Amino acid sequence: MSSPFLLLFSLILLINITFSPIQNLASASLEEAGGLLKWKSSLQIPNNALLSSWLPLPMNSSASVPCTSWFGVVCNADRSIHRLNLTGSEIKGTLHHFSFSLLHNLTHLDLSINNLFGPIPPEILHLSKLVYLDISGNTFCGVIPREIGTMLSLESISLGENNLSGLIPSSLGNLTSLNTLFLFYNHLSGGIPNELGNLKSLTNLALSLNQLSGSIPSSLANLSNLRLLHLSANRISGSIPQGLGSLDLIKLALDDNQLSGNLPEDLCHGGMLQKLTVSCNQLLTGTIPRGLIDCPSLVRVRFDHNQFSGDISNFGVYPSLGYLDISHNNFHGQLSQNWSKCKNLTTLHMGHNNINGYIPPDFEKLTQLQRLNLSSNHLIGEIPKELGKMTSMLYLSLADNQLSGVIPTELGSLHDLLALDLSSNKLNGSIPKTISNWAHMYDLNLSNNRLSEKIPSEIGKLIQLTELDLSQNVLMEEISSEFQSLQSLQKLNLSHNRLYGSIPNALTSLPHGIDIDLSNNELTGPVPQGANFVNASIQGNPGLCGNVT
Secondary structure, three states, X not given: OOHHHHHHHHHHHHHHHHHHHHHHHHHHHHHHHHHHHHHHHOOEOOOOOHHHHOOOOOOOOOXXXXXXXXXXXXXXXXXXXXXXXXXXXXXXXXXXXXXXXXXXXXXXXXXXXXXXXXXXXXXXXXXXXXXXXXXXXXXXXXXXXXXXXXXXXXXXXXXXXXXXXXXXXXXXXXXXXXXXXXXXXXXXEEXXXXXXXXXXXXXXXXXXXXXXXXXXXXXXXXXXOOOEEEOOOXXXXXXXXXXXXXXXXXXXXXXXXXXXXXXXXXXOOOOOOOEEEOOOOOEEEEOOOHHHHXXXXXXXXXXXXXXXXXXXXXXXXXXXXXXXXXXXOEEEEXXXXXXXXXXXXXXXXXXXXXXXXXXXXXXXXXXXXXXXXOXXXXXXXXXXXXXXXXXXXXXXXXXXXXXXXOOOHHHHHOOOXXXXXXXXXXXXXXOOHHHHHOOOOOEEEOOOOEEEEEOOHHHHHOOOOOEEXXXXXXXXXXXXXXXXXXXXXXXXEOOOXXXXXXXXXXXXXXXXXXXXXXXXXXXXXXXXXXXXXXXXXXXXXXXEEOOOO
C-alpha cells in the first residue's frame, strides 16, 4: 500500500475511534430521554405542570437538551441522566412504563408527594447505581420488592406515607451502606426482621404507623450509628431490649404499642437523647432509670398511660425541656421546686397519679408554660395566687384534688386562657369578677366545689364559651340575664345549687340545641317557652310550673 493511501486509511480509522464513543453516548442519552417521554405519556398531568418542559425531541436533537432544559433532570459529565427529582409535581399514574433498564445510571430518584399509585415494580433492581430513593407521599400499594435488597449502593430509602402492605423484606439487611430507612405510615405487617441489625451505617430508622407485631429485635442494639428510632403506633409487644440503652440515640419513639417491662437502664448514657415517647403502652412498669432522670438534653418526653412508679421529687432540672407528660401512671411524691427551673417548659401533664403536697408558688417562673394539668392527684392547700403570673397559660386543670380556699382573683390575669378546670375540689367563696378577662375561654368547669354567693354578671363577658359547668356548688340568688351574651354556648350546667327566682327568658335566646341542666335548685315560676327547654333538665325545682319533666 502506497504511503498516501496508508495515511488516508489511518486518518479514517482515527476518526472512527475518536467519535464512535461520543456517538454511542449521545445515542444512549437520547434513549434515556425517550424512555422518560414514554413514561410521561402514561401519566395524567395538569395543564400547567412542571413536566411541560419535557417535549418530544426532533430527529436532529442534541443529547444535551434533556440535561439543560427538562425540569427535574440532571445529567452527569457523559450526558447520561443520573438525577431525577419530580417531588410535588402533581403527576398521577403508575411506574408500569418507567424505563428502569434505560435509566441504569440514576443515582438519585425522588418522586415524593405526588399521586402515583400501583405496585413498585421488581424491575427497580436495574437501578443498580441508585444511592437515594424517595417515593414517599403517594399511594403505592402491594409489597416492598425484595429486589431492593440487591441495590447495594443505596444509602437512603423513603417509602413512607403510602399504602404498602405485607412484610418488610429481610433482604434489606444486605444494604450495608444504608443510613436512612423510612417505611412509616403504611400497612406493613409481621415482625421487624432481625437482619435490619446488619445495617451498621444506619442512622435513621422509622417504621411507625404500621401494623407490625412481635418483639423489637435485640439485633437493633448493633446499630451503633443509630440516632433516630421510631417504632410507634404498631402492635409490637414484649420488653424493650436493654441493648438499646447503649446506643447514642437522639430520638426514640415507642409509643402506642403493647410493650411491657422496664425501660433500658442506660438510656441517655451519652447525654444526647432529646425526644423519648413510650406513652400508651399500658404495661410498661418500674421506675424511671437514674440516667434518664439526670438527662439534661431532654426536649420532649412522654411516659403517659403506663404503670410507671417512683418518687417525682427525684426529677432533675432540664434546661431544654419543652414538653413532659407523665400522666396516668403511679408516680408519687411532691412537686419539686426544680420544675420552676425548667424555663422552656410549654406543656406539663402530671394528672392521674398519686402526687401529694402543695402546688409550689415558684411555678410562677414558668413564664412559657401554656398547658398545666395536675388533675386527679392528692394535692392540698390553696391555689397559689402566683399562678396568675403565668401569662402564657392556655389550658389549666387542677381538677379532682383536695384544694381549698378561694379561687385567686389573680387568675384573671391569664388573658389568653382557653380552658380552666377546677372541678372536684374543696374551693369556697365566690366566683371572682375578674373572670371578665377570660374573653377567649371556651371551656370553664368549676363544678363540685363549695362555691357560694351569686353567679357574677361578668360571666356574660366570656362570649367564646362553649361549655360552662358550675354544678354541685352552693351558688345562690337569681340567674343573671347576662347569660344571653353567650351565643357560642353548647352546654350549660347549673344543677345542684341553691339558685332561686324565675328562669330568665334570656336563656331562650341561647343557640338552638344547647344542652341545659338547671335541675335540683330552688327555681320558681313558669318554664320559658322555646326549643331550648323542650329537652332541658329542670326537675328537682318544686316551684316551677309548666312542662317540668
